[in-house]
Amino acid sequence: MTQREKEIFQLISQQPTIDQNEIAARLNITRSSVAVHISNLQKKGYIRGRGYLINERDYVVGIGAANVDIHCRSKDKLVMQDSNPSHMHMSLGGVTRNICENLARLDTKVKLITALGDDSNGAWIRDTCQMMGIDMNYSMVVNQHRSSTYISCLDEQGDMFVAFSDMEVLQQMNMRFLQSRDHIIHGAKLIVCDPALPEEVLAGITERYGKKMPIFCDPVSTAYAKRLRPFVGCLHTVKPNRMELAVLSGHPTETDEDLMAACDKLLGIGTQRVIVSLGKRGCLYMDQEGNRIQRGFRPLEKMVNATGGGDAFMAAVIYSYVNDYTAENTVDLALAAGCAAVSSADTINPDMSLELLKKTIKERK
16 A cells, blocks of 8 residues: 555555545545555555445454654764763654554554553554554553653664663553454464563453464564563464573573574573574574574674564564465575564654565575
8 A cells, every 4th residue: 555545545444435535635645646546556456345344354463562662863872971062863663553553664554552551652553553554542641641662872883872761651551451452363374572561461362362363463662572471382372582582481592502402492481483683694583483593694784773673573583474475485584574664763663564574685685
């Protein structure tokens, strides 16, 4: 879909009986333009028949964090306990939200269930996600609460030095709320979630939905990996880095042999796939079918912003699953997505697309 088609599709999704004149008024365009866009949406299969019935194809449900991200990048070598001249940049973030936006940019239908505060940041997150094609209709708004914020401090090379997050609003989510969304969750192709959720919710997601549908999760940090560890055997796909893998498996991860042994431990307790992020070395992919792939792409000449690389990687893994990619093609697409993400100042590369990823594979593999 084009951006304008996404806007019209979103309005129709929210109000299937809306007429063309009202759509034109809301988007400040002519009714004849609306008619052309609707005709294109019908030809592409997104809507059908009179009343603009939505063609509900496979979709992904994201359950987790949505933040406002503030990135601070030092202009020179960092000086501790001092004020450092820097470039500051603000964008939307949150692990699950980032994955959902990347999926939307890859033309995958996605619904996000998150918790927002009733503040201006919450409105910004909600409205921008809707514009990006992420269905926010099933999220919760917590009255008199601030929305989640994430601050990352990057060194002069663009690599993360330290980060801070305030995700207290997400702790307001509970299983009673999620159960009110059961019809949406059960209808999804898969669930992607992050361990910033309350432990009660993580346990509930794996127990209530894990036997019926795949669950994908990025541990995010060693602290959150400890929270995720009791449930890791219920996950279909987990994407840790080396340190997070050590926490999840309880096994050393110092050598390549250690890495494979740690992955085998997770596969042995029920995890279907383990994809370990190895930074500049790429990744290690292992699954229950016996696939073992360790691969990296040619390094980038310049990394603009390391934040968001892992989320783009996971989005490509999910896209590959939804579209039945092989293990080899999954790894290639995920590595390309990571490269594309860290080449952008924004947490999400605004040029993210399947075409960009195919181009990156040709250039970097």
